[in-house]
Amino acid sequence: MTECPECAAAVANHDLILGEVFPCPDCGTELEVLATEPFAVQPAPAEAEDWGE
Amino acid sequence: MSNGFRLGLFYTIVRPEEKALLAAAEARGVAVDRLPDDELTYPLDPPAGLPDLVLNRSVSHTRATYAGRCYEHYGVRTVNAPDVVELAGDKIRASFRLRERGVPTPRTVVALSPEAALRAVEEIGYPAVLKPATGSWGRLMAKVDSAREAEQVIEHKTALGSPVHSVFYVQEFVPKPDRDLRAFVVGREVVAAMYRASADWRTNAARGATTEPAPLTSELVELALRAADAMGGGVLAVDLMESPAGLVVHEVNPTPEFKALAAATGTDVAGRIVDYAISEGRR
Numbered sequence: 001m002t003e004c005p006e007c008a009a010a011v012a013n014h015d016l017i018l019g020e021v022f023p024c025p026d027c028g029t030e031l032e033v034l035a036t037e038p039f040a041v042q043p044a045p046a047e048a049e050d051w052g053e
Numbered sequence: 054m055s056n057g058f059r060l061g062l063f064y065t066i067v068r069p070e071e072k073a074l075l076a077a078a079e080a081r082g083v084a085v086d087r088l089p090d091d092e093l094t095y096p097l098d099p100p101a102g103l104p105d106l107v108l109n110r111s112v113s114h115t116r117a118t119y120a121g122r123c124y125e126h127y128g129v130r131t132v133n134a135p136d137v138v139e140l141a142g143d144k145i146r147a148s149f150r151l152r153e154r155g156v157p158t159p160r161t162v163v164a165l166s167p168e169a170a171l172r173a174v175e176e177i178g179y180p181a182v183l184k185p186a187t188g189s190w191g192r193l194m195a196k197v198d199s200a201r202e203a204e205q206v207i208e209h210k211t212a213l214g215s216p217v218h219s220v221f222y223v224q225e226f227v228p229k230p231d232r233d234l235r236a237f238v239v240g241r242e243v244v245a246a247m248y249r250a251s252a253d254w255r256t257n258a259a260r261g262a263t264t265e266p267a268p269l270t271s272e273l274v275e276l277a278l279r280a281a282d283a284m285g286g287g288v289l290a291v292d293l294m295e296s297p298a299g300l301v302v303h304e305v306n307p308t309p310e311f312k313a314l315a316a317a318t319g320t321d322v323a324g325r326i327v328d329y330a331i332s333e334g335r336r
Contacts (some may be wrong), residue, residue: 019064019066045065050115050187051065051113051188052142052187052189052308053309
């Protein structure tokens with residue numbers, strides 16, 4: 001369990017892997033898994049202009 | 054099973070696609086080196102411990118392009134190859150290549166200044182679509198129905214400041230059903246295809262389009278393979294529209310997403326990509 005850096009909601013690790021991006025269940029901010037043990041997250045990188053498929 | 058084969062996964066963020074690729078590699082007993090695109094450095098001489106092949110999954114066209122060249126310099130094959138990433142990732146170059154290869158594609162005019170852009174729109178006629186030369190997900194695309202709208206869009210793009218926004222890619226608006234097609238090519242095979250339907254004129258899955266499987270007709274398969282081949286081949290998502298004159302290819306994506314396609318068709322796209330990468334790495 002860790003805390004969303006944006007809204008401070010409790011965020012649990014449900015089968016997330018290192019680097020995975022997922023939305024905060026409370027505020028919806030995209031978060032990136034920094035570490036799984038102990039569980040740590042940070043805001044996911046913002047979409048840049050040259051991003052795409 | 055893998056005989057020590059090591060796959061590099063070059064990525065920006067771990068999305069469902071990258072997670073599926075990691076799982077597919079693990080299921081095949083393939084060791085994966087994670088290569089985050091914002092952490093690595095590239096000396097002139099090859100560093101120790103390079104993987105056998107790198108799957109280039111960076112969503113940044115800039116990073117994908119330079120990383121591809123770095124690994125090429127080190128003698129490590131990448132999927133897709135750097136030439137493919139650079140060509141398909143640049144709509145202008147890609148359109149020219151499609152035309153050179155006789156692949157049906159919408160009428161397109163390129164302009165290199167705001168003044169020329171307005172003339173390009175007039176040459177195309179209305180409605181016209183303005184797209185950035187790089188990028189996807191429908192971002193910064195505009196459909197203009199009149200000269201007044203075109204002037205406003207061109208003015209806004211120019212005001213963004215970067216010289217790349219004064220490069221204009223203007224395309225005819227293809228009258229089509231409220232859907233387009235995506236055919237997913239892995240090597241010499243179309244592994245699956247889907248319709249993407251939306252009330253919005255942009256039918257990107259990233260913009261919430263609904264998806265359903267599309268039949269692999271001979272016309273679709275033949276055209277998708279020709280388009281992929283025109284880009285140099287590899288793992289490519291070919292986007293097509295159903296124009297009144299038949300299918301036209303409007304985009305070939307070199308770092309394709311496939312979550313929606315896998316869900317719509319039940320195809321193990323990640324597994325097919327990893328199998329292809331292994332076979333390419335052993336060539």
